[in-house]
Amino acid sequence: xxxxxxxxxxxxxxxxxxxxxxxRRMKQALALLIPVIAFIDLLHMPHGVYWxxxxxxxxxxxxxxxxxxxxxxxxxxxxxxxSILYAxxxxxxxxxxxxxxxxxxxxxxxxSGDLFTLFICWEIMAAxxxxxxxxxxxxxxxxxGFRYILVHLVGGCILMAGIVMQVVQTGSIGFSMFDFxxxxxxxxxxxFIINAAVxxxxxxxxxxxxxxxxxxxVFMTAFTTKSAVYVLARSFAGVEILVWLGAVMTIYGxxxxxxxxxxxxxxxxxxxxxxxxxxxGVGLGSQMAINGASAHxxxxxxxxxxxxxxxxxxxxxxxxxxxxxxxxxxxxxKMPLTLALYMIGAFSISAVPLxxxxxxxxxxxxxxGKLDRPAIxxxxxxxxxxxxxxxxxxxxxxxxxxxxxxxxxEISPAKEPPINMLLxxxxxxxxxxxxxxxxxxxxxxxxxAVDFHPYEAGHVVAALQLLLLTAAAFWIFIDKLMAxxxxxxxxxDWFYRRLGRALFRFCNFPxxxxxxxxxxxxxxxTARLADFSRNxxxxxxxxxxxxxxxxxxxxxxxxxIHPANNRPFPIGWGVCASILFLFFYxxxxxxxxxxx
Amino acid sequence: MNKLRLALYIGIAxxxxxxxxxxxxxxxxxxQKIPVFDAVFGFAGCIAIILFxxxxxxxxxxxxxDYYD
Numbered sequence: 001x002x003x004x005x006x007x008x009x010x011x012x013x014x015x016x017x018x019x020x021x022x023x024r025r026m027k028q029a030l031a032l033l034i035p036v037i038a039f040i041d042l043l044h045m046p047h048g049v050y051w052x053x054x055x056x057x058x059x060x061x062x063x064x065x066x067x068x069x070x071x072x073x074x075x076x077x078x079x080x081x082x083s084i085l086y087a088x089x090x091x092x093x094x095x096x097x098x099x100x101x102x103x104x105x106x107x108x109x110x111x112s113g114d115l116f117t118l119f120i121c122w123e124i125m126a127a128x129x130x131x132x133x134x135x136x137x138x139x140x141x142x143x144x145g146f147r148y149i150l151v152h153l154v155g156g157c158i159l160m161a162g163i164v165m166q167v168v169q170t171g172s173i174g175f176s177m178f179d180f181x182x183x184x185x186x187x188x189x190x191x192f193i194i195n196a197a198v199x200x201x202x203x204x205x206x207x208x209x210x211x212x213x214x215x216x217x218v219f220m221t222a223f224t225t226k227s228a229v230y231v232l233a234r235s236f237a238g239v240e241i242l243v244w245l246g247a248v249m250t251i252y253g254x255x256x257x258x259x260x261x262x263x264x265x266x267x268x269x270x271x272x273x274x275x276x277x278x279x280x281g282v283g284l285g286s287q288m289a290i291n292g293a294s295a296h297x298x299x300x301x302x303x304x305x306x307x308x309x310x311x312x313x314x315x316x317x318x319x320x321x322x323x324x325x326x327x328x329x330x331x332x333x334k335m336p337l338t339l340a341l342y343m344i345g346a347f348s349i350s351a352v353p354l355x356x357x358x359x360x361x362x363x364x365x366x367x368x369g370k371l372d373r374p375a376i377x378x379x380x381x382x383x384x385x386x387x388x389x390x391x392x393x394x395x396x397x398x399x400x401x402x403x404x405x406x407x408x409x410e411i412s413p414a415k416e417p418p419i420n421m422l423l424x425x426x427x428x429x430x431x432x433x434x435x436x437x438x439x440x441x442x443x444x445x446x447x448x449a450v451d452f453h454p455y456e457a458g459h460v461v462a463a464l465q466l467l468l469l470t471a472a473a474f475w476i477f478i479d480k481l482m483a484x485x486x487x488x489x490x491x492x493d494w495f496y497r498r499l500g501r502a503l504f505r506f507c508n509f510p511x512x513x514x515x516x517x518x519x520x521x522x523x524x525x526t527a528r529l530a531d532f533s534r535n536x537x538x539x540x541x542x543x544x545x546x547x548x549x550x551x552x553x554x555x556x557x558x559x560x561i562h563p564a565n566n567r568p569f570p571i572g573w574g575v576c577a578s579i580l581f582l583f584f585y586x587x588x589x590x591x592x593x594x595x596x
Numbered sequence: 597m598n599k600l601r602l603a604l605y606i607g608i609a610x611x612x613x614x615x616x617x618x619x620x621x622x623x624x625x626x627x628q629k630i631p632v633f634d635a636v637f638g639f640a641g642c643i644a645i646i647l648f649x650x651x652x653x654x655x656x657x658x659x660x661x662d663y664y665d
Contacts, residue, residue, distance in 0.1 A: 258649035259658060369624035377625065385641040457618035462628075464611045465635035471604060473642035481646065488664065489657045497664050 006051055006062045006111060007038045007073065008121070011080075011104030015097045028088050031096050035081035038107075042073055049113055058173045061113025067447040068294065072110045072230045074445060075298045076103065078431070079222045079305055086309050086424035087215030095135050099219045101128035106223040110230055114173045115163045118231070122159065122195075125224060126152035132216030133208050144211035147496065151194065151204040159191025178235050189236055196228035196279055198245050199252045202272050203493035206256070209271070210264035210321070214312035217264060221271060221308050222301045229278040229297050238285025246280025247379040249273065254386030261323045261486045263311040263399060267304070270349065270391055273383055274300050280380065281364040284371055287448040292363035294446050299356040299435060303348035306428040307391065310342030313417035313425070314399055323395070324486050327402025334414040337422060339400045344429040346396060348436065350388035353463055356432045359439035359454045362463075366452060385470050392467075393474045394481055402482065611635065 014034035021027050047070075051062035065073075080103040087095065105128060108121030126149060133145035165184035167173055178185035190201075197205040205225070209217050236242060253273030260266040274296070281293030315321045317335065332339050348355040351362060361384065368377040416422060435442050443450040474481070532539050615631035627633045 254645060255649045255652065256657075258646060259653040369628075372624065374625050381637065382641050382645070385638055386645045389642055389645065456621050458620040461611055461614045461618045462620065462634040464607075465615060465632065466638035468604065468608050468611055469635045469638035470642045472608060473639050473646070475601075475604070477643070477646050480650065484658075486661055487658045488661055489653065490659060491657075 004041050004044050006108070007041050007077065008104040008108035008111070010034060010038045010041060011100045011107065015100035015104065018096055018100070019093045024091070027093060031084050031088060032081070034100065035077050035084065038077045042070070042077055055116070058116065059114065060117050062108070062117060063111050064113030065111060067445065068233060069110050069230070071294045071298055071445045071447065072226065073107060075301050076107055076110065076223065079301050082424050082428050083215070083218045083222070083305060085427070086218055086421050088420045089418050090215055092135065095132065095213060095216060098128050098131035098135070099216065102132065102219060102223060106227045109227045113175055115166065115175050116173055118175055119156070119160060119163055123156050125227070126156065129220055129224060132220055133212040135213045135216060136211055138211070141211040144208045147493065148204050148208035155191050155194035158187055158194070162187025162191055176235065177237070180236065180239050189239070192228050192231050192236070193245070195224055196232060196275055197225050197272050198249055198279060199272070200492040202249070203491045205272060206265050206268040206491065207493050209268040210262055214316050218305050218308045218312060221304045225271060225275045226297045226301055229275060229282065229293060232279065233282045233290055233293055237282055237290055239283055242279050242283025243373070243376060246276045246278070246283055247376050249276030249279060250380055250383035251386070252276070254383050254390065256489055256491065257386065257390040258481070259489045263314065263321055263323065263395065264308065266390060266395055267307050267311060270387060271304060273387060274304065274349065276383065277361055277364045277380060280376065281367060284367055284373070286367055286371055288370060288452065289364060289367035291446040291448050291450055292360065292367050295360035295363055295442055298442055298445070299348065299360040302428055302435070303345045303357060303432050306345035306425060306432060307342065307349065309421065309425045309428065310338055310345060313338045313421050316417055316421070317414050322486050323398030323402070323482070327398045327482065328404030329414070330401070331414055332400040335400070335416055337416050338425070339396065341425040341429045343396060344432055346392040348432045350392040350467065351384055351463060352467060353455070353460045354433065354436050356436040356439070358463065359436055359442070362454050362459065363452050385466060388467055388470050389474055393471060397478070398482060608635070
């Protein structure tokens, strides 16, 4: 007998009662309590398949619990606590409700054992998270939110199409490994990789995440892409195309981040890059690679949240979101704690030894090596250079240090962010270092037994070589990297932002004009036909006159063929003609009827 | 700034030296047997990424901020 409830429901119920609690303190207490309850719930969830409900002749499975789902379950619950702590000063409780619906639905995805439950939770995720963007309450966030939800709804439709095909073909709604050869599986895969932000279907992520609220974006970094990694690991492990997509992803994000000046957009491109390691690991499909992907998802969620918290704290305090506005303001003097905590996240993402990225990213790279994939290994290696370059060096330099550009642009009210933000960052930073120094708790959670030792001397030295020489190259190119004014970089969202608008204009202007001309031509034609049928004799006479070159007849002045009171046929003729027509029609009809 | 630069130089010299003392224990590819491969790769790779991205940005990707407005 299982007395516990699905963790998703804890968040859903909490989100429903949160706005109705009296008093600010009560609301804050509940918001912080929900993840704690969910964590205790997780601790008591045994492995197995339970919470099954019959539905339309199928069976819905709300609890498919094994090691793979538990890794993601634990990290989702942990990060929901840290993110809500970061956001606890917000008095707009709708944000908390949206965030908890979002967290709950992603836990629903992680523990769902059938495609229907998966799909429903998948859609709630998109619908709940878009509010975290819209609460930004600027025109940019409204527009970005609309683009975000449209992309995810398209993704949802593609997923639904795949699910329907799958159910029709196999008769089962079970969610497990798919046979990649079928069309259904390909549709489902596309639905999944839209959420995993795999280029060229990734542009929603760097478009939307920087426009969300400061606290909302912290939530968003954790759940959408990583739940997609989970479903990929669950159902498409070992699919070769994912190896290459993942490896390209890692470099794609890195290249765009070099061009970026917006703090959170730069970090968003590095989500694309980091999720690339996980997608690649899932594609490689070996036990070590799946372990690596899961461990990297776990670590990535922690340090990426920390990075977004750090960047968010700067934006919260200064109101500025671009390095071009912040460099040279000597923020390191006013926000040293934020800088230190941010740097822990930056070292983690850059896989500096003793930080958690080092214990997970290297596992994916080593898995590529073990499977003898030299090109993949080098691509992943190259991407980690770019990661340290942008997140570990360029962003902190441009935000906290940097050369003043001649104008005395001190930001006078700058100070450390509110205590809850610092506390959340501190706890996340602690977890980043703790799991980096002592990775055993994470390794024990992983789906397969771990035979990997990150802290081999040769390995550590190689990592330090890579990082220090990256720093040296950064030093040489520092001015080139910081130069340039804020700009937008073209990405695949161009297709729906510019091409889409061009299509709209095309429909509006030339196509509309063409349609109008056709309409006027046809309505003009009918008008002429109506004239002709009113007085065929007159029209023929006028035409005849025209052909012979005669002047217009007096009978029809100025070509008017139906002058008032000039009907050549009395109305009775028409009635008579129609009765005759009906008579002959009836005759023919009856004859046909009797003959056949 | 000069102190930081000195520290960087010393650090680089130290890790390159350590590369000879502690080679990879389980090399899968030939380049993992070269003691300073990661140093060279890090330096060249970083420059390559910067130049590649900046060139791409200059000739193709970078547009004015109001491009989509």
